[in-house]
Amino acid sequence: MERKLTTEQASDYNNLEKMDTFELLSNMNTEDRTVPLALEKAIPQIENLVDAIYSKMKDGGRLFYIGAGTSGRLGVLDASECPPTYGVPDTMVVGIIAGGDGALRKAVENAEDNAELAWEDLKKHNISSKDALVGIAASGTTPYVIGGVKAARDQSIITGCITCNADSPLSHEVDFPIELVVGPEFVTGSTRMKAGTAQKLALNMISTTVMIKLGRVRGNKMVDMQLSNKKLVTRGVQMIMNETHVDEATAKLLLNEHKSIRKAIDTYNFSK
Template sequence: MGFIKTTEQDSNYNHLEKMDVATLLQSINNEDKTVPLAVEKALPQIEVLVQQIVKQLKSGGRLFYVGAGTSGRLGILDASECPPTFGVSPNLVIGLIAGGDTAIRNAVEFAEDSTTQGWEDLQTYNISSKDVVVGIAASGTTPYVIGALEKCNANNIITGCIACNHNSPLSNTAQYPIEVIVGPEFVTGSSRMKAGTAQKLVLNMITTSTMIQLGHIKGNKMVDMQLSNNKLVDRGTKMIMKELSITEEEAQKLLDKYGSVRLAIKNYNDRN
């Protein structure tokens, strides 16, 4: 089958401007319900990429996300949430966006059209064959992302991708492609909607399962999370109380002393 951009096909709905708010919301929700089912079909592809990522990170490598526009922002979002959630270095999972940090808030015209800039951006991080690079592009045609992955392949760097069209140029470039086919968007071509939701779900899966495999979760708790606000300190205290069957006061003292849920639990158990 040839390459067809289902992400650009006409919406299944028309005359949106004539719909009342309730109909608009119900229609968008109906479309959104199809996204997890599309992700489910891609689980085998997600699994093989995660296994590669775990292997590389255990060997001292890093995970890079490369994208443009919404896709780039989602990669940066996922990367930025790994240190507070799992207590890892901000240099372990890194998100890059076409147009640089300015593009996180504002569209940078034609930044995604460069076939060389993606690789140049990766070069600033001294990327090597220990790392993994995952390209994110709903269309699967973004030159910035494809160019980066082509150079990674040529330099013996493991590549994956998340795309929302079948048999796209990006999928054919990545060694470990993930394709989540969500079909036409509610607003024709607005891939920040279903495609963006699908990418977010897959990114959640990739980093969460990887970090669990790397040992950053105990039971079902974020024992390595950064205690960067009162809500998280409170959550950490409750984790310690539950794990060790001690009072809130005792748990708070342990957390104050060791500054980490994991260390508080470990040191308490070592002493008792």
């Protein structure tokens, strides 16, 4: 008999429609507490994948995410947040979702069941052995993702995955698997809940750690962030004041001149 996936097992709670609002929220919160524990157990796996990704990106390689549905959306989200947060090109971390960008808002029927489609999507970006690929699939069985990582490995591309089932087919097809086993969902099979939260946390850890190792953080500050609104400009001015000990007016002048927190700080300190 085929082994039933943990992500598909029945919820530990029943008759949800009979619970009042407080019960529903409290029980969901209880279940969510399992997520950080699953991440803690997986830190050695995450460490191995991060170091493998960094080994490529420090030499100019890129990071690709592929996924379908919620998993794909999380990969696209993480990739899209790297340029404004760390000032990197939008080609450095690339998120690809089965069915294309339209699938970010509306499900694309059968897109995740095509095992050849991911590699076709990746080839559009000229992926090569200089890059790294992470497949994201809560079930660990998504054909789109499995087909993509298998094709990538055939091209000597480093591969990893983030899944929420132990010993999944996807884990067997990658170099560096991450398995975040959070148990049955509060709503049976709704992996946008605990599984999605676990995947989001893992993605945060991966991209943030890689960017720190690439020198995109100084101390604990995002000195390369894009200055795309007033709040971020104000934050940038404060960073310059803290690092150079100049007054606010001078910090604003430095930032306006150099259009970069890092350049403003470095230029001022060098000129002293």
